Amino acid sequence: MSDSSNKSGRRQFLTMSGAAAVAGTAAAAGSLALPDAVHSDEVNFPTNRLPREVRIATVCQQDLKASSPTAMVAKIVDLMGQTVTSKPDLICLPEVFPVANLSTNRPSAEAIATAPLASLCRPIAEFAAKNRCYVVCPTYVTEGGRCFNAAILIDRDGKDVGTYKKIRLTEGELAKGLAPGPIDPPVFETDFGKVGMQICFDVFWPDGWKRLAEKKAEIVVWPSAFGGGRQIKMAAATNRLVIATSTRKDTSQICDVTGEAIATTSRWNPWAVATVNLEKTVVHTWPIMKVFPEIFARYGDKIRIRTFAEEEWSIVESRSPEVRIADIAKKFGLVPIDEMLRQVEAKQILARKAV
Known part of the structure; x- marks a missing residue:
């Protein structure tokens, strides 16, 4: 898990201040482009971390209720805001969280996926840019006329790094016409290391975790509708991965390569933060x-x-x-x-x- 350099450039990057102009990158059904400059001097980043220490934050959606996807996004952004004093490098959000725990009828996947991404993801991208962190933002996306349960990795500038599409869909998702993602999951480069993703039902198939480990992923984010429990700990230990989960109910957790949970949410704390050293x-x-x-x-x-x-x-x-x-x-x-x-x-x- 060591890196070819000590990432001194990353630390210089983390401590710089001033205006960061956020350019947009086209995504599957729209754009995450932000029109205005965002000032990173609002955030004071720590300078005493080791070169490959990464601070990961996660949230649990269990007690959050909202009347619409837009309102739910606003509540999640508020919850993310509680983690800011910990200066996270990466924040993880639950599986298709905009349509979970709504007091009104849940919109169809197609309705969410075909709307411009900016309408739901823009507040998340703005948060990422303002607070100079990566965010995994799960939502539905369309590509090639098909609809996918997906998660978008947004970088410190609010730009779209890439999208993971859930490989192992449930029977209910298949019945609704959702398409499974490619069997080989992507790995994304960040300024702190390589990040992969799995989503919810994927946990029951060991090949996804194994492929990510073989592709040298160091941190895997697992947005989910349920907690995962021991299955996540086993996946972390078996594949020597840091796994960060973010769930709609029960417990979100961050597990080290040993399978030990080093941070968890609970009924008393709907968010958690852990620092992991990848060196x-x-x-x-x-x-x-x-x-x-x-x-x-x-x-x-x-x-x-x-x-x-x-x-x-x-x-x-x-x-x-x-x-x-x-x-x-x-x-x-x-x-x-x-x-x-x-x-x-x-x-x-x-x-x-x-x-």
Whole structure:
């Protein structure tokens, strides 16, 4: 999970102030273009984070009620506003949240998807630009005459980075004419790392998570109608992913690569924030643990090694801007656990052929 550079440019970017002109990018059914400049000097970003520390915020929609999609978007924006003092880099929102928990009849997916995206997503894009954060904004979109349950990644300038289309639709969604997305999920580049997405029912199929891990996603956002619980923790641990969920009910959570929930919402707090450090790697404890004393002797408190005895995982993490995991791995022969498993499997295949 280490990066080829220490992202010093990102930190300079985070601390700059002044006017940021927000240009629009065409999306599936409209544009997220914002006509006015947005002043980033309204936000004071912290400068004491590690180069690859990412602050993730999530919300839960359970107790939010509204009379229309537009009103629901306004309430979600208000809820997002409560996270601003934590200076999030990424905010996650629930599955097609504009049409959830409405007191009136729910609009059809087609009605939402064929309306100009700016009518619903513009407030989210404005928030992202004003507060200099990425936002995952789930909604319906159309493309090629078909309607999709989707999530749009919006960047710090309020621009559309890209769209993920839900792969595994429910029977109800299929009956309504929604189309499944491409079987190979995209991975999006951000200034802090690679981000992928899954949506709700996708959680029951392990191949989506696996594909994202193989494509080097580091953070996966999971907008959903339900909480996911242990399934999310298993997906995070199995694929060595940071997973941030945002749900319409129960609990939204942020899980580290170990599968541990490091932040959760509850009836008392409808939003949660966690800081994750992507400058780390997961290794199989044996026999790599033999070099741990040498690593400690060289780096001291500039690194942290956390070992899970029963799982035989160890996580080697940089705690200093001066230390890169790639350099430690090269010097001490650390092999990420997934690469180790691929190497062993290749040897197993050769041995099987020799029988």
